Amino acid sequence: MTTAPDSQESATQHALHKQIVLFVLIGGLCGVIDFGLTLGLGKGLGVGEFYAKAVGFVVGTATAYWLNRRHTFQAAPSHRRLAAVWALYLVTFIVQEGIFLGVLHAWPGNTLHWLVAYVLAQGTATVINFVVQRVVIFTMI
Incomplete structure (x- = not known):
């Protein structure tokens, strides 16, 4: 009988689907935080584009890490994992700042x-973050 592998595969696909949905919902919430701060600081208070985006990114990303660790990946706190996530976030920060400033x-x-610049930059960073967090950080570390 081959019901066990099919059942296991179905459970794995369900878990992946649930993680993607949670990651996107949390990302949407944190994106609102990030973009709100970026726009408020940049357009509202006249802070330079780079610095406005940097503050928005740090606050949005810290919130996303905490929520995704607890809810999406259901992982215990870990200093190694936190360091790995922040190293990943440093890379995606550079990528998305480049895209954001380049488009602007x-x-x-x-x-x-x-x-438009924010959505293109954040969309790229979101895909990179999900894949690396799911495949490496919250699975292997």
Whole structure:
């Protein structure tokens, strides 16, 4: 009988689906925090684009790590895991800052341009973060 492997595969697919949904929902919430701070600091208070995005990224990312560790990946606190996640976040910070600033400078303009730049940058970082966290950080570390 081959019901056990099919059942195990189905459970694995269900777990993956649940993780993706939670990761996206948490990411959406933290994206609102990140973009709100980025836009509020940059457009509202006149803070430079790089610094506004950096503050938004740090606050949004710290919140995302805490929520994803607890709810998406259901992992116990770990200094090794925290260090690995922050190393990953440093890489994705560089990637998304480059995309964000590149789009803003190639296509300067109003708040809509900031939103487009943010979505492109954050979308790229989200995919990188989910794959590395799921495959490496919360599985192997």
